[in-house]
Amino acid sequence: MLSELREHAGRLGSHLVIPIAHGEPISTERRAAFEQTRGRVIALWQLARQQTGTSSDERLAAAHKAVVARFFGDGMSLLERTLAAGNTGRFGLSTAEFTNAIVPHFGPLEQLRDVFLDVTITRLRAQDAAARGWLTAVTVATALVLVLEFLLLVASQRLLFRPLLAARDRIVALADGKVDEPITSLGMKGEMLGLFQALDTLRRRLIDRNALDRERATFAAQLKRQADTDGLTGVLNRGALERLAARLTERGSGPARIGLILLDIDRFKAINDSFGHAAGDDVLKQAATRLRAALRQDDVIARFGGEEFAILLLGQDIEPPLEIAERLRRTLQSPRFELDTGQTLEVTASFGAALIENEADAWPRLVAAADRALYLAKDAGRNRVVVDGDTA
16 A cells, blocks of 8 residues: 555656646646545545554654655645646746755655565564574474464465455555445454444445535536526527527537527517416417427527517528528418317418638628518518618
8 A cells, every 4th residue: 555655646746747848738638637646645645544643653653744744745746736726827936946846745655665564574583583582492292383374374364365455456456446345344354344443434435425426417407408508499599599699609519600690579568468478478389399399400409578579690501591481481370280279270480590610700791681671570560570781
């Protein structure tokens, strides 16, 4: 674990070297990789310090304190400052200066690992010396002692080495986000029991965090849909349509030409007055359904306000707006709309269409042109299509 801790600590610095070398802000991907590596470092340290932080050996205790002070204190502080400077790309130091500053803080990690090994080896050597003295004193029991040593080896493998290797594998799996398999501590005692209980606690917290992240993402998606969708008809609202049009025109990512059809349901106030506002809402919902079904896959429909709808014409090959609008006009007019009360009525609409080249200021000009054409359609008696002659 201490060796992996040193390796991941080095990776923390490596995540920052390239942005420092290029003098550029730290990207979101690199920042996420830094945070993931830091999480692994903290998780490994939480496990390792259970042994190094509670030892009665003075050298091991001193090495443990040096790691806390120099790496998790000064070193992590240096990394945090450099990460914060990565927001602007102005780090204030070169790659060599950063390396010379951070590398000495890794030394206590290596020293702790070496001291831990030395202490363990010393303890084992003392045990070995005692065992040899005992064997010398009881040479008559050599065969029995050999059998006992064999049994001890088997027990050590089962009670110590296998659990440690299993714990190591589970730590790596948890760090990689694999939390489905439960962690059991059956048959374990002492520090091994505490180690696997800590791993299980970490696993359950990761599961809770992942569930919270999924819930947050779902909630954010729901909020976005609610912000972009008209609550009555289920199509986009005007704000969402205008944001889409702005992206297509300002960034030049849209097609070479874009078209717009504005339509206004004829005499909608009379429908509300004669049949009630609930019937008017039903007409708007049925109209949105018919229009959406009659459009091509690339075209976008939105409720532009009141009884007015807008259709943004996209795609590489746009039909003449007159043909599209005429098809939509016939779709609305026939068959008759059936209300929840069982009554039927004929619904017509006036259409204004325009088609222009996709440029930076295309959207406001396109809306103005389609609006002019819609006004002419209404003025000419409604239930008709007018295409703006200055654009299409």
